[in-house]
Amino acid sequence: MVGFGTFAQFLAKTMINRGHTLRATSRTDYTQLSKDMGVSFVSDVGALLQEDNDVIMICTSILSFSTVLGSMPLHLLRLPVLFVDVLSVKEHPRDILLKVLPERADILCTHPMFGPESGKYGWKDLNFMYERVRIRGKETCSSFLQIFEMEGCRMLEMSCTNHDSLAAKSQFITHVIGRTLSEMEIESTPIDTKGFETLVQLRKNTEKNSYDLFNGLYKHNKFAKQELKNIELALEKVKQKLQKNDEE
Amino acid sequence: MVGFGTFAQFLAKTMINRGHTLRATSRTDYTQLSKDMGVSFVSDVGALLQEDNDVIMICTSILSFSTVLGSMPLHLLRLPVLFVDVLSVKEHPRDILLKVLPERADILCTHPMFGPESGKYGWKDLNFMYERVRIRGKETCSSFLQIFEMEGCRMLEMSCTNHDSLAAKSQFITHVIGRTLSEMEIESTPIDTKGFETLVQLRKNTEKNSYDLFNGLYKHNKFAKQELKNIELALEKVKQKLQKNDEE
Numbered sequence: 001m002v003g004f005g006t007f008a009q010f011l012a013k014t015m016i017n018r019g020h021t022l023r024a025t026s027r028t029d030y031t032q033l034s035k036d037m038g039v040s041f042v043s044d045v046g047a048l049l050q051e052d053n054d055v056i057m058i059c060t061s062i063l064s065f066s067t068v069l070g071s072m073p074l075h076l077l078r079l080p081v082l083f084v085d086v087l088s089v090k091e092h093p094r095d096i097l098l099k100v101l102p103e104r105a106d107i108l109c110t111h112p113m114f115g116p117e118s119g120k121y122g123w124k125d126l127n128f129m130y131e132r133v134r135i136r137g138k139e140t141c142s143s144f145l146q147i148f149e150m151e152g153c154r155m156l157e158m159s160c161t162n163h164d165s166l167a168a169k170s171q172f173i174t175h176v177i178g179r180t181l182s183e184m185e186i187e188s189t190p191i192d193t194k195g196f197e198t199l200v201q202l203r204k205n206t207e208k209n210s211y212d213l214f215n216g217l218y219k220h221n222k223f224a225k226q227e228l229k230n231i232e233l234a235l236e237k238v239k240q241k242l243q244k245n246d247e248e
Numbered sequence: 249m250v251g252f253g254t255f256a257q258f259l260a261k262t263m264i265n266r267g268h269t270l271r272a273t274s275r276t277d278y279t280q281l282s283k284d285m286g287v288s289f290v291s292d293v294g295a296l297l298q299e300d301n302d303v304i305m306i307c308t309s310i311l312s313f314s315t316v317l318g319s320m321p322l323h324l325l326r327l328p329v330l331f332v333d334v335l336s337v338k339e340h341p342r343d344i345l346l347k348v349l350p351e352r353a354d355i356l357c358t359h360p361m362f363g364p365e366s367g368k369y370g371w372k373d374l375n376f377m378y379e380r381v382r383i384r385g386k387e388t389c390s391s392f393l394q395i396f397e398m399e400g401c402r403m404l405e406m407s408c409t410n411h412d413s414l415a416a417k418s419q420f421i422t423h424v425i426g427r428t429l430s431e432m433e434i435e436s437t438p439i440d441t442k443g444f445e446t447l448v449q450l451r452k453n454t455e456k457n458s459y460d461l462f463n464g465l466y467k468h469n470k471f472a473k474q475e476l477k478n479i480e481l482a483l484e485k486v487k488q489k490l491q492k493n494d495e496e
């Protein structure tokens with residue numbers, strides 16, 4: 001695992017429980033935390049690439065993905081190997097991986113559509129999107145996907161482009177609403193309706209994600225800008241309708 | 249009950265089950281539906297006022313409340329009697345009831361903070377707000393409140409002003425977000441996150457309420473305008489922050 005932040009640790013916990021061997025590297029030194037989890041931490045990414053890895057999972061933030069990939073000493077890579085990324089946008093890592101990786105490195109782009117909150121009690125029935133971008137080592141790829149299949153995820157094979165288009169219309173909108181409620185500092189009142197309770201929960205869950213993640217969803221999904229416009233337009237229409245009726 | 253629409257019928261179902269005797273009148277003829285429920289329907293509001301009622305519950309829309317009260321032949325009223333309203337805004341009906349009702353009519357302003365969706369499986373732990381605006385017949389008032397107490401509602405006594413201020417910051421915001429999502433026509437995708445699923449549900453629940461209700465929440469709650477501005481401002485800030493980071 002390259003990048004061992006919140007989400008990588010969350011994935012690692014289940015993978016370790018299922019008997020997989022994990023090595024991790026990250027900008028921050030997670031030596032102690034990794035040890036406690038049963039993951040070996042390697043500070044130097046070059047040293048990690050030289051190990052006998054079946055899979056190299058990139059779990060860095062969307063914003064740093066390009067820099068992290070660019071600074072990897074890829075000539076040290078032991079081939080063949082399968083590169084997997086778990087970024088919440090998909091065209092962006094696909095393009096970069098195709099550009100920088102040697103031909104003999106396979107590429108699987110994935111998006112586990114859940115996190116430490118929604119996956120707190122297991123991954124059953126949660127969505128796992130993936131595209132086999134460049135796969136020659138079919139077995140390694142299948143074994144990797146099986147990790148999620150066996151946890152009961154709904155496996156969804158689709159193109160990175162299709163993912164980005166759908167995710168802008170669903171996940172990105174959710175984050176925009178969550179960040180807006182956060183900006184408003186909405187709080188429980190003594191007279192909450194059930195609907196409002198779900199919004200307070202949405203605010204809380206959104207704030208648990210890093211701002212980098214939200215920023216990445218916007219910056220590196222080409223469909224996001226239009227969705228942000230759509231939200232603004234829709235709110236404007238709702239307002240105008242209210243004001244028009246108010247004048248009558 | 250004066251006004252026998254969706255919400256009045258929803259309340260009536262439980263009250264009838266608990267053995268109360270109900271009479272209803274409404275703009276629309278609900279004779280058959282009332283009969284099926286065990287409620288006697290009286291087309292003429294004057295005839296209803298002349299009956300021996302303990303309580304007269306006003307369940308009309310917020311927008312029509314003033315008109316409906318204004319067109320009641322209040323000289324036919326049998327006094328003393330307790331007027332209760334269930335509107336989702338509270339200063340507005342309080343002011344009108346105090347203005348038009350005779351001195352010997354008591355006034356209890358209430359807002360059951362739930363409806364056919366959230367109260368589908370009972371009213372337990374759901375919020376019931378009320379203010380004893382003018383109560384001399386303490387027993388009748390207590391008996392009425394007991395209907396909700398016995399169903400397990402969280403009884404919240406507070407001023408109508410306090411209610412409107414809190415409801416603008418919670419319920420009204422929820423309706424604005426719900427109507428905005430509705431305007432955008434958001435739909436489930438194959439890759440929904442849990443957070444997005446709650447927004448799709450919010451859209452659906454919002455659309456189950458009449459537009460009149462939403463309109464009333466805005467028009468007759470003096471705190472609502474500011475909250476609408478707050479939502480706009482918050483969304484604008486979220487947008488500017490994204491755009492600023494995008495330029496960097």
Ligand SMILES: NC(=O)c1ccc[n+]([C@@H]2O[C@H](COP(=O)([O-])OP(=O)(O)OC[C@H]3O[C@@H](n4cnc5c(N)ncnc54)[C@H](OP(=O)(O)O)[C@@H]3O)[C@@H](O)[C@H]2O)c1
Pocket residue numbers: 002003004005006007008026027028029059060061062064067068086087088089111112113114115116209210211212213
């Ligand atoms: N959270 C979720 O629910 C979720 C769900 C699905 C997919 N994802 C994806 O998983 C990835 C990780 O997400 P996250 O929740 O852990 O938070 P994040 O803020 O998106 O990413 C944090 C990770 O990025 C690394 N990083 C950030 N800036 C860096 C830089 N300039 N140079 C090198 N490394 C840098 C961090 O390293 P250090 O920790 O060493 O500082 C950490 O490993 C993201 O791509 C996200 O889109 C997240």
Ligand SMILES: NC(=O)c1ccc[n+]([C@@H]2O[C@H](COP(=O)([O-])OP(=O)(O)OC[C@H]3O[C@@H](n4cnc5c(N)ncnc54)[C@H](OP(=O)(O)O)[C@@H]3O)[C@@H](O)[C@H]2O)c1
Pocket residue numbers: 250251252253254255256274275276277307308309310312315316334335336337359360361362363364457458459460461
């Ligand atoms: N729905 C909820 O979850 C909920 C929860 C708490 C409180 N409330 C409050 O309960 C009241 C009723 O709500 P609702 O959900 O049933 O929908 P609504 O659209 O707010 O009100 C419908 C009721 O208003 C009557 N009405 C509308 N326009 C009228 C007019 N011009 N003249 C006479 N009567 C008119 C309707 O009569 P006809 O049916 O005869 O046409 C019907 O009884 C509202 O004040 C609302 O704020 C609703």
